[in-house]
Amino acid sequence: MSKKRKELLKQIGLHLFLILVLVTVLFPIVWVFSMALDPRNIDKPLELTLIPPGASLDAFRRVLFEPFKLLCSDPGDVASCMTFMQLFRNSLIVALGTSLIAVFLGSSAAYAFSRFQFIGRQAGMLGFIVLLMLPSTATLASLFVLLSQIKLPGSDESLRLTLFGLMLAYGSGTLPFAIWNMKGYFDTVPRELEEAALIDGASMASVFFRIILPLSVPALAVTVLFAFMSGWTEFVLAWSFLEAPSRFTLAMALRSMQGQFATPWADFSAMSILMSVPIVVLFFVLQRYLVSGLTVGGVKG
Amino acid sequence: MAVAELSAHIPGKPKGRWARFRRRVKESRIAWLYILPAGLVMLIISFLPQFYQIFMSFTDYRVQNLRFILFDPSTWEKYAPPFVGLANYVKILTNTLTGVENYDFWRMLLFNITWTVANIVFHVVLGVAIALALNNKDLIGKRFYRALYVLPWAIPGYIAALTWRNMYDPRFGAFNLLLAKINTLLGTSLPTDTNWLVQTTPPIGGPLSFLPLAFYCVLLTNIWLGWPFMMVVATGALQSIPAELYEAASIDGASAWQKLRNITIPLIRPAMVPAIMLGTIMTFNQFSVIYFVSQGGPFGRTEILITQAFKLVNAVRLYGVAAAFGFVVFFVLLIITLLQNRVTRATEAYYV
Numbered sequence: 001m002s003k004k005r006k007e008l009l010k011q012i013g014l015h016l017f018l019i020l021v022l023v024t025v026l027f028p029i030v031w032v033f034s035m036a037l038d039p040r041n042i043d044k045p046l047e048l049t050l051i052p053p054g055a056s057l058d059a060f061r062r063v064l065f066e067p068f069k070l071l072c073s074d075p076g077d078v079a080s081c082m083t084f085m086q087l088f089r090n091s092l093i094v095a096l097g098t099s100l101i102a103v104f105l106g107s108s109a110a111y112a113f114s115r116f117q118f119i120g121r122q123a124g125m126l127g128f129i130v131l132l133m134l135p136s137t138a139t140l141a142s143l144f145v146l147l148s149q150i151k152l153p154g155s156d157e158s159l160r161l162t163l164f165g166l167m168l169a170y171g172s173g174t175l176p177f178a179i180w181n182m183k184g185y186f187d188t189v190p191r192e193l194e195e196a197a198l199i200d201g202a203s204m205a206s207v208f209f210r211i212i213l214p215l216s217v218p219a220l221a222v223t224v225l226f227a228f229m230s231g232w233t234e235f236v237l238a239w240s241f242l243e244a245p246s247r248f249t250l251a252m253a254l255r256s257m258q259g260q261f262a263t264p265w266a267d268f269s270a271m272s273i274l275m276s277v278p279i280v281v282l283f284f285v286l287q288r289y290l291v292s293g294l295t296v297g298g299v300k301g
Numbered sequence: 302m303a304v305a306e307l308s309a310h311i312p313g314k315p316k317g318r319w320a321r322f323r324r325r326v327k328e329s330r331i332a333w334l335y336i337l338p339a340g341l342v343m344l345i346i347s348f349l350p351q352f353y354q355i356f357m358s359f360t361d362y363r364v365q366n367l368r369f370i371l372f373d374p375s376t377w378e379k380y381a382p383p384f385v386g387l388a389n390y391v392k393i394l395t396n397t398l399t400g401v402e403n404y405d406f407w408r409m410l411l412f413n414i415t416w417t418v419a420n421i422v423f424h425v426v427l428g429v430a431i432a433l434a435l436n437n438k439d440l441i442g443k444r445f446y447r448a449l450y451v452l453p454w455a456i457p458g459y460i461a462a463l464t465w466r467n468m469y470d471p472r473f474g475a476f477n478l479l480l481a482k483i484n485t486l487l488g489t490s491l492p493t494d495t496n497w498l499v500q501t502t503p504p505i506g507g508p509l510s511f512l513p514l515a516f517y518c519v520l521l522t523n524i525w526l527g528w529p530f531m532m533v534v535a536t537g538a539l540q541s542i543p544a545e546l547y548e549a550a551s552i553d554g555a556s557a558w559q560k561l562r563n564i565t566i567p568l569i570r571p572a573m574v575p576a577i578m579l580g581t582i583m584t585f586n587q588f589s590v591i592y593f594v595s596q597g598g599p600f601g602r603t604e605i606l607i608t609q610a611f612k613l614v615n616a617v618r619l620y621g622v623a624a625a626f627g628f629v630v631f632f633v634l635l636i637i638t639l640l641q642n643r644v645t646r647a648t649e650a651y652y653v
Contacts, residue, residue, distance in 0.1 A: 007439075011439070011440070011441070014434055014437060014440060015441075015442075017434060018431075018434060018435070018446050021431060021446075021450070022446065022449060022450070024525070025449060025450060025452055025453060025525070026449070026452075027475070028461070028464055028465060028468060028475070028525070029452065029456075031464070031468060031475045032464055035467075101342065104338075105338045105339035105342060106339060108335045108336070108338060108339065109335060109336045109338075109339035109340065111335055112331075112332040112333070112335035112336045113336075116328055116329070116331065116332035116335075117325075117328070118325070118328055118329035118331075118332035118333065119325060119326070119329040120329070120333070121332075124336070127348070131343065131347050131348075132582070137586070137588060137607050137610055137611050139347070139350045139351060139354055139627055140610065140611065140614045140623065140627070141354065141357060141362075141613070141614050141620040141621075141623035141624045141627065142350035142351070142353040142354035142357055142620075142624055142627075143346070143350045144614065144620070145353065145357070145362070145367065145620060146349060146350050146353055148367060149370050149371060149372065168342060168345075168346055169346055171342060171346075172342050172343050172345075172346035172347050173346075173347070175339055175342065175343055175347075176343075176347075179339065204331070229457060232457065233457040233458070233459040233460065234459075235459055235589075236588065236611060239615070240611075240614060240615055251459060254460065254463065255463070255593075258463060258466070258467075263467065265467070265473070268463075268467070269464075272460045272463065272464060275457070275460060276456050276457060276460055279455065279456070279457050280452070280455045280456060283451070283454075283455035284448075284455065287451070290533060294534075
């Protein structure tokens with residue numbers, strides 16, 4: 001009897017602790033939802049309430065369908081202002097481009113590092129470690145200058161001002177992690193499978209696409225998740241490089257809403273939620289791969 | 302794994318030194334072909350700027366020099382930035398930069414290290430403790446807790462940081478409103494007008510008096526953001542510990558503390574060490590939280606190196622100085638990584 005009671009007390013104690021943690025986790029999230037429902041869209045919430053009086057989804061409607069008055073090509077013309085859909089499109093292009101670069105270029109390079117003993121391998125690995133440590137913010141100045149000097153054929157704009165340039169910069173930024181992580185995972189795929197396929201007459205390329213990649217789904221999923229996330233929310237390079245409002249991303253728009261003195265709280269919160277939802281959904285869909293696909297434990301030379 | 306390597310197992314092939322070398326070259330060619338696309342992108346976007354940055358860091362590169370184009374000699378004479386030798390580095394390290402507010406390199410470095418250590422300690426302790434609490438096999442609602450606990454990791458850090466900034470708002474932020482609510486409910490008289498991010502008097506004196514209230518605010522934000530990652534890594538490691546070990550320890554009469562010290566910690570260590578190293582680099586360069594929550598204030602006392610680097614480019618547009626600064630940051634990180642590597646290697650012998 002006393003043992004059962006001890007067990008019960010332990011359960012209650014654990015739950016109290018876990019609920020306390022849960023409250024701290026959910027507090028900012030609930031706050032944002034509560035703000036987003038506030039019908040007054042004031043710059044001053046006056047009281048801490050779970051559901052504000054007269055709660056409505058008006059803020060979501062405004063964010064989704066009304067133009068962003070601070071982001072206009074021509075300040076006098078509302079029609080030239082960015083809409084949520086246009087910002088969404090830019091963000092999606094950049095995030096998808098970043099993911100594609102990370103997965104395709106990254107997995108191919110990771111395969112080489114995992115399977116070949118080639119000349120320059122050591123130097124290459126060392127280069128990655130250096131790049132992993134050097135955040136792109138630290139090379140911001142030179143990247144800015146260099147990308148300003150490069151023009152794609154058939155365009156009179158410098159690469160710095162385009163979404164494509166941004167995509168390349170993010171892709172390059174995520175590649176060291178992508179290659180490192182996928183190499184660690186490829187190392188765990190048994191070589192016997194490929195050797196058997198090669199003896200059966202399969203080509204190197206088909207071994208890579210038909211055997212290695214399907215067996216490495218967890219690592220690919222993690223790479224896509226991180227690359228998409230960094231492209232979707234990156235702010236530093238976008239804010240420094242882009243000039244035309246028509247190229248602006250959601251992350252830049254969200255930041256521009258937060259004013260020095262006044263923030264339209266409801267709109268800001270609604271926008272935060274709209275921007276987070278795709279990432280959170282993607283995260284939960286890919287979550288079962290996170291532990292197995294993140295080979296932080298397998299990071300070896 | 303290549304065809305060339307396979308053929309090595311087939312008897313009767315010549316195995317001379319020359320043949321081996323040729324095979325290696327051939328294999329290298331295939332390998333480099335796989336690396337080429339990624340290598341090319343990284344060469345242009347990541348490595349080339351590094352080399353260009355070396356050049357820039359020795360010049361007084363400013364806005365007017367942006368017209369200088371390396372590949373166009375006609376711009377050289379008019380727009381080439383003046384060579385200044387090590388002047389940028391000297392200015393950075395001796396705090397003699399002009400036109401940059403609240404700049405003090407050594408204060409920033411000390412703050413950056415304090416920030417990183419404090420965060421990592423909280424992340425790891427909380428992450429492991431919560432993972433342990435959830436590792437109880439009779440616990441009800443385990444999956445429910447785990448699913449919700451990863452939310453701070455799932456929400457983009459950038460958005461979380463902006464939200465936390467709003468919560469610290471002195472008049473309308475959640476914290477002061479929460480305190481007001483507590484006051485009306487419990488009849489207490491807690492202060493409800495705290496200026497969380499601006500107040501300059503340090504809440505803890507003595508050796509910690511260089512940390513303003515804003516430090517504890519950004520720390521709290523980053524703890525909220527960071528522990529779920531450590532929890533997920535620790536959970537994975539805990540699940541791979543065989544239950545027999547604990548049973549055997551119980552039979553031997555080991556206490557809960559002894560089990561934690563002698564079984565749990567040594568066995569989750571191999572998974573935690575790389576996560577901690579990754580976490581250290583990421584926290585050291587945690588741009589979002591500092592830049593969006595405290596903005597380095599008050600008076601630059603919560604500025605870290607990476608946010609200062611950003612401001613040098615974006616706010617004051619001293620590109621040459623920013624380039625030199627980027628290098629200094631890189632060397633600081635290099636030293637930290639090497640030190641950390643040595644510490645973990647040294648402690649390895651103790652545990653295993």
